[in-house]
Amino acid sequence: MECACFSSRQSLPTVFAVGLISKGQGTVCNKLSLNEDLVAFWAPFLLLHLGGPDTITAFSLEDNELWIRHAFGLVSQVVAVVYVLSQSLANDFLIPSILLIIAGTIKYFERTRALYLACLDNFKNKMLPKPDAGPNYAQLMEEYTAKETAQVPVQIVIEPEPEKDLPVIPDLDEVETDERNILDDVEIVEQGYKFFKTFKGLIVDLMFSFHERNESRNFFFERTSNEAFKVMEVELNFMYDVLYTKMDVVPTKFAYFRRLLCSLLIGASFGLFASHYKHKIHTPDSAITSILLGGAVVLDFVSLYKLLLSDWTIVLRERAKPFISKVRKRLRLFQKRGRWSKSISQHSLISYCLKEKERLKCFEKVIHFFGLKEFVDEIRYKETKTVKHDLKKFIFSELRAKAVCAKDSKTAKEIYSVRGDWVLSQYTCRYPSIVSSVSEVVEYDESLLLWHIATELCYFKKKDKNNLNAGANQEMDLNREFCKLLSEYMLYLLVMRPTMMSAVAGIGKIRFRDTCEEAKKFFRKGKSISKTAILTALMTTVQNCFEKKKKCSCRSQSQSEEEKRRVACEKLLAVNTVVRPIEVKGDRSKSVLFDACMLAKDLEKLNDQKRWEIMSKVWVELLSYAASHCRANTHAQQLSKGGELVTFVWLLMAHFGLGEHFRIEAGHARAKLIVGK
Template sequence: MSDHVPTRAKKLWDEWNLRCVVLISLLFQVVLIFLAGSRKRRASLWLTWFIWICYLLADWMAAFAVGLISHGQSNAISKELASFWAPFLLLHLGGPDAITAFSLEDNELWIRHLLGFIIQLIAVVYVFFQSLPNSQFWLLTVLMLLAGAYKYTERTRALYGACLSNFKAALLPNPDAGPNYARLMEEYSAMVAARVPVTIAKEPERGSSSLSTNNNDNNNIFETEILSPMEIVLNGYKFFNIFKGLIVDHMFSFHERNESRDFFFRRQAADAFSVLEVELNFMYDALYTKMVMVNSIFVYLLRGACSVLIGMCLQQFICLPKHNISLSDKIVTYVLLGGAVCLDLVAYFNLLFSDWTIVSAKQAMSRFLIRSPFGKRNHRWSNAMSQHSFISFCLKPRFRWVNTVADFLGVKDILDECKYKKSIVCEQNLKEFIFNELRTKAQKAQTNKMAKEIYSARGECVLLDYPRHYSYPLISSSVSDLESEYDESLLMWHIATELCYFTSTDQSNNNPNREICKVLSDYMLYLLVMRPKLMSAVAGIGQIRFTDTCEEAKIFFQRWRHELISTWSTPTNIGDRKVSACEKLMSVKTVVKPREVKGDRSKSLLFDACMLAHELEKFGEVRKWEMMSKVWVELLAYAASHCRANEHARQLSEGGELIVFVWLQMAHFGLGEQFRIEAGHARAKLLAKEVNTEYP
């Protein structure tokens, strides 16, 4: 009996292995073509994992099926039919347009995909020749082989183009030697020898100007114009072509800077964010999909030819006699052919209503596409902000044994994200506030020095508008890059914001600045604690500071646990728990600086933040929240502009982040180090009395 079961299982596997594997391979293609694009619109950990698993298994399953066919391990299927199925797997390995790379690292492995393509193609051709000369499907196999080989080539080419080194190389300008120095000196020496009075004049590059966009910026900065949906897409594409080099730290000219500033200075916040959304959508497509690769007339023609080949295969298979083919094999073949046709139609449909078609179509056609139900897009990113609250984290600790097991399994960070992270909608009033603050700062950047000061500020520039802060040294030192590191400033301001928020006297007045402070504070702590890779350029020892501060807070709350419980209306009311906890923290007398008592061993900032909160309270309710909201925008802008560009690009495949929009918006306002601010010289002239000679 023990030998009988494995024999039956082996027989069942030999009979159905290839049929099941090719159908599962097709199933993964269907899942990816419909779900892969949703990862840029939904910030869901489970969705990301599911797409990642499908992405990996899709390639593995197709390659495994090719291996089964090439080794002849399916005895129940004829070699002729198996050789016809093999090119379908090349088609599957080519993947859908919606995803060529799951992450940026996949693009760097383009050469591995190229080698894989060559090996799989050789295997499929080998299987084809094995089926000759008696195969009735030889013509169908050749047609499908051509279509599959092209699809796989398309994917490999897309990976090659999205590889960051190749992406950067494609952006390099033509070599520029500048004015002809040797020729100029020859002419100059000849004139000097002939005692002809001569001077060298430099002609500025056409389109150069001062750092400001124009002399009237201060007057017409708020003369906004509303954009139509089509104008939003067209302008998003225009600025994508100009600023896509941000991903690879490309340098930009003063002309590009001024053009961008001039455009965004005259936009409303809603339109500006919509343009940025379209621009980032194009960046996502360029890095993770085939859209750049397929966006040309030549590729459209090749794709049309592939579709014709697939259609011919379906028509020919219908007409061929199939008496010697089993019913199950007929069904599998029809499913493969029908699936190939349907996937092709879905790809055409997605391409037709994509932003790429809108920007390349005629004006009337573009209007039709963007107004159609399929062309309307509510959003191109998740429009979500993750939140992480220090007080909530400390009041809701996990059991110690859970932490021990989670640490052992290496899933502590995942459990923390599931338990303590929450997501909220990024409201329009928050976008408007951030945009207006950045625009006001950009307007002040009239010189290169001022632009760098604003770019490097993490709260200092805001405090200049509030002279009273000089009376409170902790406020000044908490945002100074000379006295505190960025992660130290962020954590202190987050805890101080929590303390002010939950002990505020105007909680029922719905102060918009108060809510903005809370949302940005929780968002920035989420980035610092749960997105350390994104914030690695500015995080410093943020993780150590956070854990030390949490430990001190937990010890403090545990000590006063019974007193805190007596103030709660209900034990499960987390709002009451936060209020009473913050009030208890604020009641601690902080006459002596914590560092003078504890030394420098512990990096906890708990009571430093309490001291900061006490100083902030002295500004009064309205003034306090107004100043704090602006400081939080500056802290956000600092992190956005100093994080690595490739980390911003990585967020595009995970639902997007508000910090990515701020990074791009700052670049459009000219706030950064990626601009060649001063104008060069297009040519030099020799001026001799009334005669001049130009040297381009």
């Protein structure tokens, strides 16, 4: 998803410029030593600018709600430009000015129309199906009553709508290794557009039928994780286009004609200016006008080029598909534009507390005074890591396995609401603190913080040598890394993207701040011991490196940070937690620091392989719970910022039928009156 970089507010200087020209024509122009005819020519050029670039119409969803303001601006600015031109009808630039007025009006109209269609109310109304009263119940019952009154034997027989036999669901390993049904780029685009047409209703909370659910499930059951994510990338790109660009107003032949006409008009205007009128004005004015017109021509050509080779042209212009496909393949080296950043942000509570206690108090007062604390925290403490294929495959396999179990809507809704308890029930965990940490009694944000800290404590504990084969060790290491990535990603969403977690976060911010305060207080207490432990760890590491004949004369900053986190985790685990913290401290403070230590100690009682397997699956459930309970328009809002992994999980759950949107479970019944003899 391309990042939006254009706001409707940026058109205000252009509006002001058109008004200034119309007001000061003949007076201001002379003061600037400019030709009045040239100023009249600039007015429609500014109108062309008001149309904005084709790749963006809105910076956020709220901008789409202002389409009425843009409609008023369209009328008023066209009138103003026509008025400016009417003041000097005998000027030398009349023809190119008229051409630019037509092109500018078309572009401005397209932008206003795109904003109107992307307004969520209009977006929803456009998608609503026709009202459906269903079979004529009153007529059927009248006939039944009449037969019954006449003492004619009669009964009503209900024949449910026939359903196709459920397909045999292939094993995921078979699908991943089968190379016969791999989708090419064009097929991925076509499938992405097909599901976009169906599931774009998720944005406005529409409901779907069991036919749509079955069709989507059957497709994704037969796809590899890599193909599934590629299809969803295309699907989310189409969603981005209809919400933030003009692409929703170009699905017809007439729209393509409008685009071509605008390009021809702008090109003709530039040609007329260059060949006939350039010599009639001063050199600086001529150069400026040539640059402005040349830039308009280049930008319009680029927009037309991107449109003709876009995904929309592939799915809407059947005849042009083979040619466009070949061109796109040849230009692949020049079009390495990712549909998604394929990265996730990371935030660690323990790392944050260790750095916070080292920050100068005067600096903290300054950033608090200017309201920049959250901004500075995100710059300083946020890290970004790549979402590798192994993680996507793991998430896909976990949701796929749950979708296999969800054979009806009731089971699907149960799975939709799990947040770790489903996994623990499968493994029959015997430790009450582990089970209770994800139960409904504990709020979601508390579960997330507990598992984040526990994951950190378990991750940085010194690993024991395992008597496992290479394959088992590799799987355990992968699960361990999955836990760390998802743990720090979910904390990032909770703390730095609270709008995405608002539906499930509860008092997450308060609980996070209290936990951080207790952690900083604990780390300050053992500051001198901490330095000694860190120095010992560093000396041991250097000695080991020397034995292996590696150059370890200095340690990088990241390695030093890891050692600090490792020592901090060991100190936390060394605290005796026989008594629950709430019994000693009360519940005024919402800190969960030592509750998480208790959870980590119970998790450590499991063997390494089982522990990381359970924890990784719990994290997928915590992620999917947040994804499915986040507001749909928040997911849509995030598309303008490049997209998030949690949005892909939300969409994947919908494709697997895991959600509350599938409320048409049987369709229309077929009722018949059977008259007995």
